[in-house]
Amino acid sequence: MLVILARRLAQAGLVLLLVALISFAIFRFVGSPVENILGQEATVADRNELIERMGLDDPIPVQYARFVWKALNFDFGISYRTAEPVADLIASRLPATLELAFISALMALAAGILLGIFTAINRGGLLAGFVMTTSLIGVSLPTFLIGVLLIWLFSVELGWLPSFGRGETVKLGFWETGLLTASGLKSLILPAVTLGLYQMTLIMRLVRSEMLEVLRQDFIKFARARGLPERMVYFRHALRNTLVPVTTVAGLQLGSIVAFAIITETVFQWPGVGLMFINAVYFVDIPVMSAYLLLVGTLFVLINLIVDLLYLAIDPRIRDRNLRGG
Amino acid sequence: MKSFNHILGAGVLAASVAMSGFASAETLRWARSGDSLTLDPHAQNEGPTHALAHQIYEPLLHRDMAGQITPALATSWKALDDNPNVWRFTLRKGVTFHDGAEFNADDAVYSFKRAMLPTSAMKELLTSVKEIRKVDDHTIDMETNGANPLLINNLTNLFMMDSGWTEANNASAPQDVAAGETTFASQNTNGTGAYMLVSRVPDQKTVLKANPSYWGKGQFPLAASEIVYTPIQSAATRVAALLSGEVDFIQDVPVQDLGRVAGQDGLKVVTAAQNRVIFFGMNSGKADLETDNVDGKNPFADVRVRRAMNIAINRDAIKKVVMRDQSSPTNVIMPPFVNGWNESLDQIPAYDVAAAKALMAEAGYGDGFSITLNCPNDRYINDEAICQAAVGMLGQIGVKVNLDAKPKAQHFPLIKNKTTEFYMLGWGVPTFDSHYIFNFLVHETTENRGSWNNTGYANADVNAKIVALESETDLAKRDGIIGEIWAQVQEDQLYLPIHNQVLNWGMKNGIQFDVQPEDQPHFKYLVMN
Numbered sequence: 001m002l003v004i005l006a007r008r009l010a011q012a013g014l015v016l017l018l019v020a021l022i023s024f025a026i027f028r029f030v031g032s033p034v035e036n037i038l039g040q041e042a043t044v045a046d047r048n049e050l051i052e053r054m055g056l057d058d059p060i061p062v063q064y065a066r067f068v069w070k071a072l073n074f075d076f077g078i079s080y081r082t083a084e085p086v087a088d089l090i091a092s093r094l095p096a097t098l099e100l101a102f103i104s105a106l107m108a109l110a111a112g113i114l115l116g117i118f119t120a121i122n123r124g125g126l127l128a129g130f131v132m133t134t135s136l137i138g139v140s141l142p143t144f145l146i147g148v149l150l151i152w153l154f155s156v157e158l159g160w161l162p163s164f165g166r167g168e169t170v171k172l173g174f175w176e177t178g179l180l181t182a183s184g185l186k187s188l189i190l191p192a193v194t195l196g197l198y199q200m201t202l203i204m205r206l207v208r209s210e211m212l213e214v215l216r217q218d219f220i221k222f223a224r225a226r227g228l229p230e231r232m233v234y235f236r237h238a239l240r241n242t243l244v245p246v247t248t249v250a251g252l253q254l255g256s257i258v259a260f261a262i263i264t265e266t267v268f269q270w271p272g273v274g275l276m277f278i279n280a281v282y283f284v285d286i287p288v289m290s291a292y293l294l295l296v297g298t299l300f301v302l303i304n305l306i307v308d309l310l311y312l313a314i315d316p317r318i319r320d321r322n323l324r325g326g
Numbered sequence: 327m328k329s330f331n332h333i334l335g336a337g338v339l340a341a342s343v344a345m346s347g348f349a350s351a352e353t354l355r356w357a358r359s360g361d362s363l364t365l366d367p368h369a370q371n372e373g374p375t376h377a378l379a380h381q382i383y384e385p386l387l388h389r390d391m392a393g394q395i396t397p398a399l400a401t402s403w404k405a406l407d408d409n410p411n412v413w414r415f416t417l418r419k420g421v422t423f424h425d426g427a428e429f430n431a432d433d434a435v436y437s438f439k440r441a442m443l444p445t446s447a448m449k450e451l452l453t454s455v456k457e458i459r460k461v462d463d464h465t466i467d468m469e470t471n472g473a474n475p476l477l478i479n480n481l482t483n484l485f486m487m488d489s490g491w492t493e494a495n496n497a498s499a500p501q502d503v504a505a506g507e508t509t510f511a512s513q514n515t516n517g518t519g520a521y522m523l524v525s526r527v528p529d530q531k532t533v534l535k536a537n538p539s540y541w542g543k544g545q546f547p548l549a550a551s552e553i554v555y556t557p558i559q560s561a562a563t564r565v566a567a568l569l570s571g572e573v574d575f576i577q578d579v580p581v582q583d584l585g586r587v588a589g590q591d592g593l594k595v596v597t598a599a600q601n602r603v604i605f606f607g608m609n610s611g612k613a614d615l616e617t618d619n620v621d622g623k624n625p626f627a628d629v630r631v632r633r634a635m636n637i638a639i640n641r642d643a644i645k646k647v648v649m650r651d652q653s654s655p656t657n658v659i660m661p662p663f664v665n666g667w668n669e670s671l672d673q674i675p676a677y678d679v680a681a682a683k684a685l686m687a688e689a690g691y692g693d694g695f696s697i698t699l700n701c702p703n704d705r706y707i708n709d710e711a712i713c714q715a716a717v718g719m720l721g722q723i724g725v726k727v728n729l730d731a732k733p734k735a736q737h738f739p740l741i742k743n744k745t746t747e748f749y750m751l752g753w754g755v756p757t758f759d760s761h762y763i764f765n766f767l768v769h770e771t772t773e774n775r776g777s778w779n780n781t782g783y784a785n786a787d788v789n790a791k792i793v794a795l796e797s798e799t800d801l802a803k804r805d806g807i808i809g810e811i812w813a814q815v816q817e818d819q820l821y822l823p824i825h826n827q828v829l830n831w832g833m834k835n836g837i838q839f840d841v842q843p844e845d846q847p848h849f850k851y852l853v854m855n
Binding site: 034043044045046047053077078079080081082083084085148151152155156159162163164165166266267268269271275276278279281282283284 | 363364450501503505506507508512527528529530531556557558559560562563564566567569570571572704733735739742771772773774775777
């Protein structure tokens with residue numbers, strides 16, 4: 001067990017170093033923040049002075065070494081746009097994104113698994129067919145379009161739900177939550193649905209096909225022959241055996257929910273790290289962009305690590321094989 | 327008498343509450359695409375930042391909703407008769423800051439000196455200032471290096487701070503944005519303005535409330551008692567928020583949604599010409615261009631080619647098709663409010679492909695040439711679409727244009743580093759005077775002038791005239807020089823002007839609010855009924 005963990009951690013470190021290199025390299029060449037900072041009236045002399053003060057004229061390797069060293073110390077520099085430390089900026093924005101991602105993943109997982117089982121059991125049924133067909137919308141429409149459609153329907157036409165923002169929030173220590181107020185919860189519905197729709201559809205279709213596969217196997221027949229109630233057969237025996245691929249996909253999707261919240265956050269003006277990233281791109285706020293990329297990279301690596309460990313818990317065969325091999 | 331006024335005021339207020347359809351009668355919910363960058367009034371020279379600052383802080387004088395210079399914290403100003411190098415400002419009496427401190431000459435002198443410090447983003451506007459002196463408690467003198475007849479044009483965004491408050495909170499120097507500094511003054515405010523800061527979360531929400539002891543009470547409508555400002559980036563969401571009644575007033579209504587907003591019951595769109603002109607620049611100074619297919623010479627160097635391109639652009643078609651009628655075509659790189667503008671300069675040339683082709687042939691480019699056009703895609707209204715239209719139009723006279731559209735962050739360095747040879751640029755004129763355009767776009771590039779002039783144009787006579795404008799105190803003579811420079815610029819066809827942008831503000835029907843040509847709402851002028 002420890003051997004596996006150590007091996008995985010070493011791999012994770014290597015991946016992160018590469019991510020750091022890429023995030024530095026891409027954004028080092030993405031454009032110049034100087035014009036944005038100085039504005040229209042600046043003279044040539046002002047420009048040169050600013051470039052020198054920001055260290056933008058140092059050799060590239062020097063700038064990269066400085067970047068990695070500081071990142072290791074959680075110092076991601078200062079935002080060119082708001083002049084706040086990037087670490088503080090991310091810390092203040094992360095709760096909004098994590099709440100949105102968590103709620104939408106939860107919704108996607110619960111609805112996806114239930115609908116997946118339903119459509120698998122009632123294969124060929126009218127309602128199941130309808131669910132399968134409409135679920136195509138979830139995979140085929142781009143997120144921003146779904147968001148705009150939902151806003152149009154529920155905010156503009158019906159006037160039920162707010163079209164932007166996070167509503168009232170409550171501060172619990174450093175964590176600013178929107179889950180404890182009515183307006184906060186109302187504001188969460190549209191973005192969470194928008195963000196989770198794709199994942200829900202994906203999980204539903206995955207669970208369905210896995211279920212159909214499993215239900216054909218002998219041990220299900222034996223379980224039925226033993227006279228076990230249908231519910232027991234489906235949820236205890238069949239579902240459990242579909243969970244390995246579902247865990248992989250759901251875990252990786254959680255990472256992409258956080259990473260791709262960018263679009264949903266922009267459409268709904270959700271004040272999370274995704275919106276912060278978009279703002280940073282418009283403004284060529286290089287420190288924020290690199291820190292965000294590192295954050296998302298770390299998140300994916302962490303989630304992969306957790307998924308790997310979860311396999312061991314769910315499927316003892318993998319654990320045994322690894323122990324024998326390692 | 328005072329108590330009578332009070333009752334009357336309360337009655338009017340009650341009536342307006344009863345008549346209005348607003349969720350909370352006095353709250354104005356305002357949205358635009360971007361947020362202010364800082365609360366320090368001298369740290370950024372940028373539109374949305376000034377827009378918020380104008381509610382909280384005040385300059386000595388500002389541009390009202392019609393764009394006219396109007397007294398704010400100064401009641402009058404004039405250049406001294408015996409010394410035209412000195413401007414004397416009489417300050418308003420009985421003005422207090424939000425914390426109760428009185429505004430006086432010491433604060434004014436202090437604020438100007440602060441705005442001239444190295445970390446200030448406003449210092450370029452005060453480069454001609456030699457010294458600022460207090461004369462008495464409510465009078466200050468501003469002495470310039472040589473006479474500067476248009477100094478006051480530069481002061482409309484120079485906000486007054488309280489010297490005591492600023493010093494006590496260690497904010498004596500403007501926030502150093504480039505060094506990533508935050509100061510007390512970048513996160514807190516103490517101005518004299520009609521609104522006071524209640525709370526602010528950058529990029530999310532800023533709440534202001536009416537200043538109970540504002541000096542302008544009774545002179546301005548001051549209809550909103552609370553302002554909630556939310557930046558909403560996505561244009562569709564911003565419009566949806568207005569349509570669904572979640573906000574009362576939005577700036578930046580996208581062109582394609584104008585009909586939707588105007589057609590909705592209870593909403594309207596107010597439109598006015600913006601202080602921003604859009605044009606193309608060509609590098610006519612280089613010996614040979616890199617992105618063209620002509621060896622050994624620069625086709626732009628021939629004025630006939632530049633003139634041919636100018637008449638090959640169908641400005642009316644761009645207005646109609648690309649801008650959906652939301653632009654005013656022009657033939658001069660100067661918005662109509664600017665001193666020096668006149669209708670004959672603005673008059674667009676006849677669109678004439680045959681004449682353009684003849685000019686091209688005369689210049690020896692009858693078979694045309696190819697060239698790369700650099701264009702931003704996220705800066706001006708429909709910027710990339712305008713460039714695409716121009717590509718087609720120039721193709722008709724044999725100029726084969728390769729379009730290279732990029733985000734502004736990559737586009738503007740091309741101009742500043744002088745690497746682009748054919749480019750789009752937009753220009754606003756905050757001083758409302760031609761000199762500002764000449765200084766940045768026409769003067770040869772030197773250490774302190776011509777920083778946006780990427781045409782390679784270097785005309786010593788024009789340079790000298792531009793410098794002369796800065797100290798010419800005889801305004802009639804000065805206007806004469808401006809006219810001469812414009813005549814030369816038009817003669818040399820330095821740029822290809824396209825149009826002036828149009829501003830659209832969307833709001834509830836109950837709001838009376840004119841569009842300000844600099845896109846700067848001053849909410850003390852806003853009326854709700």
